[in-house]
Amino acid sequence: MCSFSKTPWLVFFPVYLTLFGCSQLESPLELELHDKWTFKSVEDSVWRPASVPGTIHLDLLENGLIEDPFYRLNEHELQWIDKKDWEYRTSFHVSREWLQKEEVELCFDGLDTYATIFLNGRSIEATDNMHRVYIIPVKHFLKEGENLLRVVFDSPIRRGIQKYDQLGYKFPDLGNDLAEIGKVEGQKQVSVFSRKAGYHFGWDWGPRLVTSGIWKSVELRSWSGFRVDELYVLQDILPDRALLTAQIQIDATPRCNGETVNVDVVVNENIRASMKHQLVAGKNEIEVPFEILQPKLWWPNGLGEQAMYNITVCVSSDNYTDSLKRRIGLRTIELVQEPDSFGTSFYFRVNGVPVFMKGANYIPQDVFLTRPTNRNYDFLLTSAEQAHMNMIRVWGGGIYENDMFYDLCDEKGLLIWQDFMFACAMYPGDSSFVNNVEKEAEHQVRRLRHHPSIALWCGNNENLSAWENWGWKDLVTAEQGALIADSMWRSYEKVFHEVLPGAVKKWDESRPYWSSSPSSSTGVTESMTEGDAHYWWVWWGKKPFENYTKAIPRFMSEFGFQSFPEFSSVQKYTASSDHDIYSEVMTSHQRSSIGNETIEEYMLRDFNPPKDFESFLYVSQLLQAYGVETGIAAHRRNRHRCMGTLYWQLNDCWPVASWSSIDYYGKWKALHYAAKKSFETLIISSEIVGSTLNIYVVSDSLQHAEGLLELSLMDFEGNQTDSWRDSIRVLANQSNVYFAINLGELSSKINFNESLLRATFKGENQRVLAEKYIYFARQKDLLLPEAKIDFTVEVDHDDYLLTISSDKFAKSVFVFANSPLNFSDNYFDLLPGSSKTIRIPHGRNTNFQNFKNSIEIRSLRDTYP
Ligand code: BMA
Numbered sequence: 001m002c003s004f005s006k007t008p009w010l011v012f013f014p015v016y017l018t019l020f021g022c023s024q025l026e027s028p029l030e031l032e033l034h035d036k037w038t039f040k041s042v043e044d045s046v047w048r049p050a051s052v053p054g055t056i057h058l059d060l061l062e063n064g065l066i067e068d069p070f071y072r073l074n075e076h077e078l079q080w081i082d083k084k085d086w087e088y089r090t091s092f093h094v095s096r097e098w099l100q101k102e103e104v105e106l107c108f109d110g111l112d113t114y115a116t117i118f119l120n121g122r123s124i125e126a127t128d129n130m131h132r133v134y135i136i137p138v139k140h141f142l143k144e145g146e147n148l149l150r151v152v153f154d155s156p157i158r159r160g161i162q163k164y165d166q167l168g169y170k171f172p173d174l175g176n177d178l179a180e181i182g183k184v185e186g187q188k189q190v191s192v193f194s195r196k197a198g199y200h201f202g203w204d205w206g207p208r209l210v211t212s213g214i215w216k217s218v219e220l221r222s223w224s225g226f227r228v229d230e231l232y233v234l235q236d237i238l239p240d241r242a243l244l245t246a247q248i249q250i251d252a253t254p255r256c257n258g259e260t261v262n263v264d265v266v267v268n269e270n271i272r273a274s275m276k277h278q279l280v281a282g283k284n285e286i287e288v289p290f291e292i293l294q295p296k297l298w299w300p301n302g303l304g305e306q307a308m309y310n311i312t313v314c315v316s317s318d319n320y321t322d323s324l325k326r327r328i329g330l331r332t333i334e335l336v337q338e339p340d341s342f343g344t345s346f347y348f349r350v351n352g353v354p355v356f357m358k359g360a361n362y363i364p365q366d367v368f369l370t371r372p373t374n375r376n377y378d379f380l381l382t383s384a385e386q387a388h389m390n391m392i393r394v395w396g397g398g399i400y401e402n403d404m405f406y407d408l409c410d411e412k413g414l415l416i417w418q419d420f421m422f423a424c425a426m427y428p429g430d431s432s433f434v435n436n437v438e439k440e441a442e443h444q445v446r447r448l449r450h451h452p453s454i455a456l457w458c459g460n461n462e463n464l465s466a467w468e469n470w471g472w473k474d475l476v477t478a479e480q481g482a483l484i485a486d487s488m489w490r491s492y493e494k495v496f497h498e499v500l501p502g503a504v505k506k507w508d509e510s511r512p513y514w515s516s517s518p519s520s521s522t523g524v525t526e527s528m529t530e531g532d533a534h535y536w537w538v539w540w541g542k543k544p545f546e547n548y549t550k551a552i553p554r555f556m557s558e559f560g561f562q563s564f565p566e567f568s569s570v571q572k573y574t575a576s577s578d579h580d581i582y583s584e585v586m587t588s589h590q591r592s593s594i595g596n597e598t599i600e601e602y603m604l605r606d607f608n609p610p611k612d613f614e615s616f617l618y619v620s621q622l623l624q625a626y627g628v629e630t631g632i633a634a635h636r637r638n639r640h641r642c643m644g645t646l647y648w649q650l651n652d653c654w655p656v657a658s659w660s661s662i663d664y665y666g667k668w669k670a671l672h673y674a675a676k677k678s679f680e681t682l683i684i685s686s687e688i689v690g691s692t693l694n695i696y697v698v699s700d701s702l703q704h705a706e707g708l709l710e711l712s713l714m715d716f717e718g719n720q721t722d723s724w725r726d727s728i729r730v731l732a733n734q735s736n737v738y739f740a741i742n743l744g745e746l747s748s749k750i751n752f753n754e755s756l757l758r759a760t761f762k763g764e765n766q767r768v769l770a771e772k773y774i775y776f777a778r779q780k781d782l783l784l785p786e787a788k789i790d791f792t793v794e795v796d797h798d799d800y801l802l803t804i805s806s807d808k809f810a811k812s813v814f815v816f817a818n819s820p821l822n823f824s825d826n827y828f829d830l831l832p833g834s835s836k837t838i839r840i841p842h843g844r845n846t847n848f849q850n851f852k853n854s855i856e857i858r859s860l861r862d863t864y865p
Pocket of ligand 1: 203205424462534558648
């Protein structure tokens with residue numbers, strides 16, 4: 001579908017017929033043009049089958065012309081693809097009925113990126129922005145019978161170089177700097193000129209594979225009379241009713257000038273408001289007020305239901321009819337920035353309630369954007385929901401996601417921090433660039449504003465920090481002169497302080513606009529006392545994880561640490577001879593300039609050196625989980641100051657060592673299991689201050705919780721040394737210390753290296769509401785016993801139930817089983833003499849015996865030499 005999603009007429013038609021009895025009316029026609037496409041390089045003569053939507057690399061792969069770009073070093077061999085021009089063509093049949101319509105248009109939902117479109121040999125459009133929709137009136141180019149459609153893509157590199165040469169100066173651009181592989185353009189920075197996903201040019205977690213192609217759907221549409229172009233619902237939510245206004249746009253042809261149409265607003269299946277309107281030729285803008293009494297509100301994940309309403313507008317005249325549907329949620333959202341004792345707050349208030357945001361940063365799921373299926377989208381966002389996230393940040397170096405992504409976020413209660421697609425670079429500000437951005441912003445804001453999940457629009461990712469704090473301004477001034485530096489900053493101001501906020505104000509006024517992440521206000525770099533922060537002193541600055549407990553911002557929109565994918569994933573993109581983190585293949589699938597050495601350095605601070613490659617991968621995941629959960633817990637404990645924690649990053653776009661919590665193949669890393677626990681509504685957390693161990697209970701619930709806090713001190717053999725109990729009332733939406741223990745007193749009773757404190761908060765009927773094992777020594781100093789770990793498996797409907805038991809304490813128990821699906825828990829600690837049952841969905845075609853035979857269990861102790 002084009003810029004909006006229309007009601008499939010066949011679905012809506014029966015309802016409409018029953019409601020209004022308008023069977024003879026003429027409605028718009030739509031035809032998807034996804035068949036019979038072929039492609040070739042412009043200088044070639046052989047046409048080969050192509051997929052639309054698709055991308056050049058996948059077409060070459062499908063035709064056996066290239067090897068899997070993600071396997072071993074194949075990416076390096078494929079850098080010729082983006083230096084060539086490619087063309088695609090198809091033919092389609094047009095009947096007389098189509099040509100009798102007053103308007104016929106060809107609609108490209110997405111072209112990547114420099115395309116010239118030819119219809120029956122005539123050039124009808126040239127494009128230069130993959131984030132825009134192109135709608136071309138084609139009635140006069142079409143003929144009855146077969147029509148030939150051809151799309152020629154210029155090399156994005158060549159077009160970038162042309163722009164660079166015109167301008168003659170260099171824009172700082174991190175993405176482009178990162179990608180050494182395949183760069184023929186020397187020092188010329190080309191990616192910033194193209195309105196194309198920045199990560200295609202390489203990133204510190206992604207390959208350099210610069211695609212071209214018809215990456216979204218193509219459609220022929222025709223209509224006569226009028227068409228409903230837009231429906232947007234303005235909301236004013238009062239305690240007992242929602243006062244709504246349907247803003248409707250109707251496009252009418254001269255034939256309908258002066259004709260009266262009937263406009264009905266339908267909520268779910270009931271007409272709520274009707275009016276008559278006299279059309280004028282061209283655009284008609286109509287507002288229809290209506291109400292929903294006792295509205296069900298839409299809530300973020302964890303706080304309530306995600307109630308949604310289908311709003312349909314039906315417009316009909318004596319001869320024509322059309323309709324358009326939106327699925328909306330009723331809720332208020334505010335970004336609250338008020339002076340307080342720390343500086344200025346930065347939090348989201350949803351339906352009047354301050355909500356602590358828990359989540360992660362999202363990048364595109366594949367470098368080849370047409371590859372992820374609906375199931376992949378559902379899997380990833382379900383994984384976020386299962387980890388109790390309530391916010392995802394769509395990062396600015398990728399794409400504005402497809403409709404399904406936002407529909408799923410609406411359904412799962414995942415709020416979206418939506419960046420505009422600008423990241424880690426300075427961009428041009430000439431009028432053609434700015435115009436292009438204006439059109440992109442209008443299209444995307446109008447497309448996405450219907451979704452209750454969209455919480456905030458953000459101008460860019462890190463452009464401001466890079467300019468002000470990473471030395472870019474000084475570098476440009478020194479290398480290219482103050483005039484060029486000034487002009488770069490003016491371009492920045494034009495795009496991020498004028499054009500983008502202007503588009504949000506015009507099309508989506510109720511939503512906040514934030515000019516750059518991180519920043520403390522418009523044009524002012526980040527601070528720990530206001531705005532949002534990206535804290536990279538851990539990782540880039542090599543500071544200890546403990547720094548997360550000291551550096552508490554108002555809203556943490558990025559922080560993170562890398563790990564490797566698990567061994568079964570690494571096996572998919574390597575040969576066994578590559579199994580060394582410094583092998584050529586493994587280093588090629590590690591794009592951070594400081595990646596392996598940083599993982600190793602941090603690992604030795606907290607863990608013993610792992611005995612082999614496989615153990616290294618596993619310990620790297622434990623390390624990442626430990627680091628990030630330290631940060632999450634600190635942010636949540638300090639929720640009076642910091643009201644959000646979004647770690648970097650949720651997912652991967654190819655198989656690689658990265659900051660992700662879910663690898664490219666969908667395997668949850670230790671971090672994802674840890675995030676699931678750390679983001680629970682109620683958590684127990686601890687902090688040592690001086691010689692006191694403070695036990696916190698943090699609650700994101702809107703209700704207080706009464707219960708018993710039980711603390712049990714034990715050694716690794718299972719002997720209980722001490723215990724405490726206290727009845728407590730955990731206050732709603734707060735973090736507080738509910739118990740304190742003097743460590744000095746403990747030291748006489750236990751050996752810190754072989755003891756732990758089990759803290760449990762129990763509600764009615766002994767139900768465990770939160771639980772945490774607290775350790776007193778670094779993991780490498782724990783005297784882990786050699787535990788005997790056993791398991792049994794049984795089948796329970798669609799799941800396998802795996803019960804794992806251990807005679808002694810076992811740390812970070814990792815279960816591997818031959819299943820593409822993730823488990824209810826993994827990488828968990830087992831208390832001495834205890835057992836734990838985890839659930840593993842068995843998916844399709846899994847044979848019980850094979851599954852059982854595939855099970856392997858390891859714990860941290862097994863990685864010691
Ligand atoms: C963040 C992101 C990305 C980058 C990541 C890891 O700040 O915005 O640009 O991949 O750091 O370095």
